[in-house]
Amino acid sequence: MTKIEVNGRAHELRADPATPLLYVLRNELNLNGAKFGCGMGQCGACTVQLDGKPVFSCVTPLAACAGRKVRTVEGLGSAARPGKLQAAFIEHQAAQCGYCIAGMIVRAQALLDKVPHPTDEQIRRHMEPNLCRCGTHHRILAAIRAAAGEPA
Template identity: 55%
Template sequence: MAPTSTAPESGTITLEVNGTAVAFARPGTVALLDLLRNDLGLNGAKYGCGLGQCGACTVLVDGVPARACILPLAVARGRRVTTLEGLASAPGLHPVQQAFVDAQAAQCGYCLNGMILTTVALLARNPSPGEAEIRRELSGNLCRCGTHVEILKAVRRAAELMGSSGDAGADAGRRP
């Protein structure tokens, strides 16, 4: 069933996705990832392991990384969800997305959704993280291609870009 933006009815779960209020008349046990991909057509979050362990499905819920493949829709009720598609604003990419492009931090790209959103949350919390903190934060996101060096470089570059733009990643990494 397609989402609606009308007033919530009984049994309807309403949340904000990328700045837009959406309502779903679905069981609260349905995984958020299914609704994002199937009902809203937001394909940045990937289905990876289905167990919340690989990070491919990461979204930000109220600015905090969450695994959408295991997050029931009921838990997201009334909360702000930001997907990879919700980061960019006209005319360009979010600084973290741009940093990953600049550092050529992708081969297959399957892990990038989780890497980027986790980085956005990290930099919102700490605009100048050290190497150990970056590694710790990203340790729950698996990269099967082995671009770890480029990913670390991208996070450091993102910190530089966000520091120079004055954007500390407030409001789940969204730019004004």
């Protein structure tokens, strides 16, 4: 049995410790925000926070999460009450297909939690591991700047 905390709630999971965290979140906990993209930790659609740091949940085994805190996009707000960053993504129409957005928001939130007013260079460098195949990068950057209280 593996004990983890997800979005502030404790869970005892019977899944095989080698199971990727992404599958545990989606199949065991019904948290479907993180998406399966490449399955190799190269696209970022599956990004969640582990103890405040962004990780690719598709290549992070459940065992690596034992006793640690996981935060998913569902832990940042909801459709009815979006968090500040989620609201900025909506306002700036940062999503086109929407597939990468949960991972983008989770990674961006990790940056803003650490650096409340990042520079454009810090944002670009931090967001680089996550891909948007639709090409909305400029709107994503504008949304992050707006959530940080900077001019979009």
